[in-house]
Amino acid sequence: MSHPRTIEVALPDCLEMSADDLNVLSTTLQTIITLMSGGCDGAEAHLQRMHDQRWTVEWGLTWIARARRDGSYEEATGPTKQETLARLGRLTSLHEVEGCP
Secondary structure (H helix, E strand, O other), rough: OOOOOOOOOOOOOOOOOHHHHHHHHHHHHHHHHHHHHHHOOOOOHHHHHHHHHOOOOOOOOOOEEEEOOOOEEEEEEEEEEEHHHHHHHHHHHHOOEEEEE
């Protein structure tokens, strides 16, 4: 029987994290572990098959932020939370006319 293994990650003192932030961090780290291990669904076999067919495959993690108001919807992606929210802010500002929704 295998024993669970854990790692400890030091978070910067200046980083304030809500429960949602901690949940995202935990899910992200679990996803990274799954990606590194290939998971149990044969991801490595799919990747090898694409490489065998001369595909160059690049992948990575990204943030997704979505905003909804009335009938409007905007979505932005980016490599960091800050950049993604800045992109979303620019998109939602397009719905403003002289500062009014």
